[in-house]
Amino acid sequence: MAKKLSKALTTIEQYKSQSPHYAELLTILEEILILREEHRRKLPGVIFFIDDRLVGKKLESGFPLVDLSQDDFPIEYAQAYFLDLLKIAEKDSPGETLELREKIEMGEIQFRDLLLAHFFSEDEGEMKGDELGKEEAAFDLIELFIEECMRPAFELVAEKYGSIIEKSRWSEGFCPICGKEPKIGEIKNQEGKRYLFCTQCGIEWPYKRIKCPFCGNEEQQTLAYFTVEDDERYRVDVCNECRRYIKIVDFRSTNEEADLDVEDIATLHLDILANEEGYD
Ligand SMILES: [Zn+2]
Ligand SMILES: [Zn+2]
Structure with missing residues (x-):
């Protein structure tokens, strides 16, 4: 955990200098992450x-x-x-x-x-x-x-039951621990599997790539995605059936490990864009 924290803080510092307009929010996240670790131990x-x-x-x-x-x-x-x-x-x-x-x-x-x-x-x-x-x-x-x-408190549940959840092949579009819907996910591994992430529990679980987590739609014609400034590391998966969206991070080209708490904040412009396009 401490290692994950220090890595997250390093990424935050890097992002702050790259995107000064996110500096204020990222500083807040930094403070949150430090406090989170402290309270987790209690x-x-x-x-x-x-x-x-x-x-x-x-x-x-x-x-x-x-x-x-x-x-x-x-x-x-x-x-x-x-x-x-x-x-x-x-x-x-x-x-x-x-x-x-x-x-x-x-x-x-x-x-x-x-x-x-x-x-x-x-x-x-x-x-x-x-x-x-x-x-x-x-x-x-x-x-x-x-x-x-x-x-x-939810992280401790994730820690204790994580391996059982993994083995259970949970295939829902909401979190196996708290039931919350994901806002962000990532593409990982050589096979390019898609994972959804719960910001409430800090857990991720695999989910079909061509399927809307919110309404279960699997029709390729009504599922789409968009990227911004041709940065293929970030995209937004959208469903034209239910008009919902999810942000997806793909760091396979850089071999970096994504910290989705940090990425969720650093991609707020994608939320704004998705909202402007009429997706919730
Ligand atoms: Zn959850
Ligand atoms: Zn949908």
Whole structure:
């Protein structure tokens, strides 16, 4: 893990000098990655209730291992990490973030409610806008932190059950651990297999190359991709059936190993383009 972290930090430094317009976001990611490692070490182990006897069956039937709606996991680890993450935002918008911190610490906002609302509300941004009265820019960071504060706990699940998941040949378009849909993936190996990545758990799993992860469409005529400035290392796979997209990284030509957390941030221009083209 420490090796992965130091490699990610090196890549971030490199990207910051290559694309100064991403420097601010990449600095935030840098701070997140350092804190993530710290909070990961504080966890006592897997904090979710996962019945080992049912793991194989669940995966076989296409059910993710963790069901947050059961609401049966200790909240304090995520809350402590979230409050630490808030310090990153405090530098830019001290007033708003301090207010949120206070409300959580005073119990005016139940952190569990905030967390579950993020995972289960249809329109994720809406609740925060109404309830906390913050500016749009600040929300995105808060949203990111809410997702991030559960990442160490999900990573431990990935660590413990990774090999079982691999053997299970999970073939769904959503994450085998948390059920979340992927935003980014990569093409790897000599055979050029496509893998999808979950930013919530930090896990990836193989998925058919000619198939939409979101609607399961396999018709070649309605599946397409686009690249930007002929940089073949990055592309966006789109489905004209459901109008969704996923960013795909292909580093086979450079023999580098992609860190998809870093790539997800460094490819935000692809998200913007995809949105402009009418893909969600
Ligand atoms: Zn996941
Ligand atoms: Zn589709």
